[in-house]
Amino acid sequence: MASLKDIAKECGVSVATVSKALxxxxxxxSQTKEKVRAAAERLGYSPNAxxxxxxxxRTENIGVLFVDEARSGLTHEFFARxxxxxxxxxxAHGYDITFINSSSANGSRLARMSYLEHARYRRFDGVVIxxxxxxxxxxxxxxGGEIPVVTIDHIFNNRTAILSDNIGGVKDLTTYCYNxxxxxxxxxxxxxxxxxxxRLSSFYRTAEQLGLEVPDAYVIPSDYRNLEAACRATxxxxxxxxxxxxxxxxxxxxxxxxxxxxxxxxxxxxxxxxIAGFDGTPIAEQIDPRLTTVAQNTEEMGRLAAMxxxxxxxxxxxxxxxxxxxxTEVSPGESVGTCRK
Amino acid sequence: MASLKDIAKECGVSVATVSKALxxxxxxxSQTKEKVRAAAERLGYSPNAxxxxxxxxRTENIGVLFVDEARSGLTHEFFARxxxxxxxxxxAHGYDITFINSSSANGSRLARMSYLEHARYRRFDGVVIxxxxxxxxxxxxxxGGEIPVVTIDHIFNNRTAILSDNIGGVKDLTTYCYNxxxxxxxxxxxxxxxxxxxRLSSFYRTAEQLGLEVPDAYVIPSDYRNLEAACRATxxxxxxxxxxxxxxxxxxxxxxxxxxxxxxxxxxxxxxxxIAGFDGTPIAEQIDPRLTTVAQNTEEMGRLAAMxxxxxxxxxxxxxxxxxxxxTEVSPGESVGTCRK
DNA sequence: TTGTATGCGTTATCAT
DNA sequence: ATGATAACGCATACAA
Numbered sequence: 126m127a128s129l130k131d132i133a134k135e136c137g138v139s140v141a142t143v144s145k146a147l148x149x150x151x152x153x154x155s156q157t158k159e160k161v162r163a164a165a166e167r168l169g170y171s172p173n174a175x176x177x178x179x180x181x182x183r184t185e186n187i188g189v190l191f192v193d194e195a196r197s198g199l200t201h202e203f204f205a206r207x208x209x210x211x212x213x214x215x216x217a218h219g220y221d222i223t224f225i226n227s228s229s230a231n232g233s234r235l236a237r238m239s240y241l242e243h244a245r246y247r248r249f250d251g252v253v254i255x256x257x258x259x260x261x262x263x264x265x266x267x268x269g270g271e272i273p274v275v276t277i278d279h280i281f282n283n284r285t286a287i288l289s290d291n292i293g294g295v296k297d298l299t300t301y302c303y304n305x306x307x308x309x310x311x312x313x314x315x316x317x318x319x320x321x322x323x324r325l326s327s328f329y330r331t332a333e334q335l336g337l338e339v340p341d342a343y344v345i346p347s348d349y350r351n352l353e354a355a356c357r358a359t360x361x362x363x364x365x366x367x368x369x370x371x372x373x374x375x376x377x378x379x380x381x382x383x384x385x386x387x388x389x390x391x392x393x394x395x396x397x398x399x400i401a402g403f404d405g406t407p408i409a410e411q412i413d414p415r416l417t418t419v420a421q422n423t424e425e426m427g428r429l430a431a432m433x434x435x436x437x438x439x440x441x442x443x444x445x446x447x448x449x450x451x452x453t454e455v456s457p458g459e460s461v462g463t464c465r466k
Numbered sequence: 467m468a469s470l471k472d473i474a475k476e477c478g479v480s481v482a483t484v485s486k487a488l489x490x491x492x493x494x495x496s497q498t499k500e501k502v503r504a505a506a507e508r509l510g511y512s513p514n515a516x517x518x519x520x521x522x523x524r525t526e527n528i529g530v531l532f533v534d535e536a537r538s539g540l541t542h543e544f545f546a547r548x549x550x551x552x553x554x555x556x557x558a559h560g561y562d563i564t565f566i567n568s569s570s571a572n573g574s575r576l577a578r579m580s581y582l583e584h585a586r587y588r589r590f591d592g593v594v595i596x597x598x599x600x601x602x603x604x605x606x607x608x609x610g611g612e613i614p615v616v617t618i619d620h621i622f623n624n625r626t627a628i629l630s631d632n633i634g635g636v637k638d639l640t641t642y643c644y645n646x647x648x649x650x651x652x653x654x655x656x657x658x659x660x661x662x663x664x665r666l667s668s669f670y671r672t673a674e675q676l677g678l679e680v681p682d683a684y685v686i687p688s689d690y691r692n693l694e695a696a697c698r699a700t701x702x703x704x705x706x707x708x709x710x711x712x713x714x715x716x717x718x719x720x721x722x723x724x725x726x727x728x729x730x731x732x733x734x735x736x737x738x739x740x741i742a743g744f745d746g747t748p749i750a751e752q753i754d755p756r757l758t759t760v761a762q763n764t765e766e767m768g769r770l771a772a773m774x775x776x777x778x779x780x781x782x783x784x785x786x787x788x789x790x791x792x793x794t795e796v797s798p799g800e801s802v803g804t805c806r807k
Numbered sequence: 808t809t810g811t812a813t814g815c816g817t818t819a820t821c822a823t
Numbered sequence: 824a825t826g827a828t829a830a831c832g833c834a835t836a837c838a839a
Binding site for chain 2: 826828830831833
C-alpha cells in the first residue's frame with residue numbers, strides 16, 4: 126500500500142512536504158499541494174492509522190464494554206439502543222468504536238488481558254461502560270485506570286455517569302397505578318445491580334408515601350429478561366390467598382412472561398389483573414393490550430455518554446466529572462386498568 | 467506509559483532482548499526472561515498495538531459493516547444476533563471488532579472516507595458485511611477491495627458468503643401452511659434486497675408446485691420491520707372480496723402489525739385467520755398464540771462468517787471462496803391453524 | 808516554501 | 824545468549 130514515501134518519490138519532494146501537503150498546512154504552496162494530492166490519488170494512497178497513532182498518541186478510537194448477564198450486550202435491547210445512539214454520536218465526531226472483549230482468547234495477544242490491559246493495548250482515547258455487574262474486579266480496574274471513562278447506569282467516584290432516572294420512573298409508575306385505584310401492587314424486581322436496588326428502594330419509598338401496604342410476598346426477585354422466571358413469579362403471586370391487583374415487572378420482556386402465566390389461568394388483562402413493564406421497547410406498544418411501561422430515553426443516554434466522553438478526551442483539564450440523569454416517562458398503554466376492588 | 471525501552475533501561479539489557487524475552491523466544495535465557503517479565507510487571511508495561519501493527523502489518527482487528535434501512539444494524543434483532551455470534555467467535559480467536567462507519571464526520575480524519583478507505587485506514591485484517599443494500603456503490607467498492615471479505619445473505623463474485631436458506635425456509639413454511647389445509651395464502655414481502663427477491667421467487671415456485679393459485683392481490687410489498695406498513699397491507703388483504711385464509715409476513719416484527727389489524731376487526735388467530743412470521747425471534751415464542759415462523763440460525767451464521775473470514779486472513783493462499791448456506795427451520799407455533807374452508 | 812532529522816514502540820536481521 | 828541497527832509510516836521541530 127502506497128505510503129508518504131512513495132508519493133514523495135513520485136513527486137520529487139520530501140516526505141515532510143508530502144505530509145504537510147496532505148494535511149493542508151499553510152506553509153506549502155498550492156501548486157505543490159495539488160501535485161501531491163494528485164499523486165496520492167493516482168497511487169491509491171491510504172493513511173495508516175497505526176503510524177499516525179504512534180506519532181500523535183491518539184487513536185480516535187473508543188472502547189466499548191457492554192456486558193449483560195449473558196456476557197454480551199448486543200442482543201440486549203436496552204443496551205443495543207444505547208450503544209446504537211452512542212455509536213452514531215461518536216462517529217459524527219470522528220471516533221470509531223471497538224469492543225473491549227471478554228479476554229478469553231487462546232494463544233493470541235489478547236489472551237489473558239484484563240479489560241484495562243486490553244484498553245491500554247489498543248490505546249483507546251476513552252471508554253464507555255454499560256454493565257450489569259459493576260462489582261466485577263476487572264470492571265473496577267478499568268474504571269480506576271487512567272483512560273477517560275463514562276459509565277452508564279452506575280455511579281463511581283470521580284467518573285462521569287449517565288443515569289436513567291430509575292427512581293423517578295418507578296415512583297411515577299407506582300403512582301400511576303395508585304391513581305388507577307390499585308392498592309395491592311406487587312413488584313417483581315431484578316437483583317444484584319444497583320439499578321435494581323434503586324428501583325426497589327423507590328418502590329418501597331413511594332408505597333410508603335402513598336400509604337400503601339406492601340406484604341413481603343408481593344416483592345419477588347427475578348433476573349432481568351428472564352421470561353420463565355417472571356412467569357413463575359407471577360404464578361406465585363396469583364397463588365397467594367390475597368393476590369395483588371397489579372404486578373410490576375423488571376422489564377418489558379419479563380412482562381411477556383407475566384402475560385403468559387396470567388392468560389394460562391384464563392384471566393384477562395387489564396380487566397382481571399393489571400400489569401406494567403419497564404424500558405419502553407418498541408414492541409410494548411404493539412401488543413394487545415398495549416403494555417403500560419416506563420420509557421427510558423436510550424437515545425439521549427447514548428448521545429450524552431458520547432458527548433461527555435469526547436469532551437473529556439478533548440479537554441481533560443477543563444471537563445468536569447458529572448452525574449447526569451436522563452428522565453424517564455410513564456408510557457400509559459392499556460395494561461393497567463381501573464381497579465374497583 | 468512504559469515501553470520496551472524503559473524495561474531495557476531498568477534491566478540493563480537491550481531493547482531487542484526485552485522484546486524477545488516478552489515474546490518468549492527460544493534464544494533468551496530463562497533468567498533474563500524472568501527478570502524482564504518482572505520489570506515489565508513492575509513498570510506497568512503495556513504493549514502498543516499501533517507499534518506492533520506498524521511492524522507486523524497485521525492489526526488483529528476486523529471491520530464490521532452492518533447497515534439496515536435505518537442506517538444502523540444494532541437495533542435490528544436479526545443483525546444483532548448474527549453480530550453477537552460473530553463477535554464471540556472472533557474474540558475467541560484473538561480478533562477485535564471495530565465498526566466501519568457511515569463516513570459522515572465533520573473535520574475529522576474519517577470525514578469523507580468511503581467504507582473501503584476507512585477499512586484501509588484502520589488496516590483491518592478482514593471485513594464482514596451484512597447489509598440490506600448491496601447495490602450501494604461504497605459497499606461494492608469495499609467488496610472489490612484487497613481486504614478479505616465475507617458477506618452475509620448476499621453472493622458476490624469471488625467472495626465467501628454466508629447465506630440463510632431463505633428459499634428453503636419459504637418453501638417449508640408455505641408447504642406447512644398448505645398441509646394445514648390452506649389454499650389461499652397471501653405473501654407480504656420485503657422489497658429491494660436479494661433476500662426479499664429470493665423469498666418471493668421461492669413462494670411463487672412452491673405455490674406452483676403445490677398447485678396453488680396466487681392472485682396478484684395476495685402479494686404485497688412492505689418494508690422489513692415496518693409494523694405500520696404490515697398493518698395496512700393486512701387490512702388491504704382482509705378487504706378483498708375473496709380474502710386469504712393465511713398471511714405470511716416478511717418478519718416476526720411485521721407479524722405484530724398483522725396481529726393488530728386482525729384483532730382490530732375482531733377476528734381470532736388462528737381460528738378465523740392464520741398468520742406466520744419469519745426470523746424466529748425469541749419473542750415469537752412468547753406471544754399468544756405462539757407465532758408460527760421460520761427460525762434462522764443466526765448463531766451459526768455469525769460463527770461461520772467469523773471462522774471463514776479468519777481462515778482467509780490466516781491462510782490467504784489455501785483458503786477457498788465458498789458459498790455456505792445455513793439451514794432454516796419452520797417453528798410451528800400456533801398461529802397457523804387447520805383450514806377447513 | 809521546502810527539506811533534514813528525529814523519534815514514536817516494536818520486530819527482525821545479523822553480528823558478536 | 825545478547826546486542827546493535829534498521830525499518831515500519833508518519834508528524835514535527837528546526838534548518839535552509
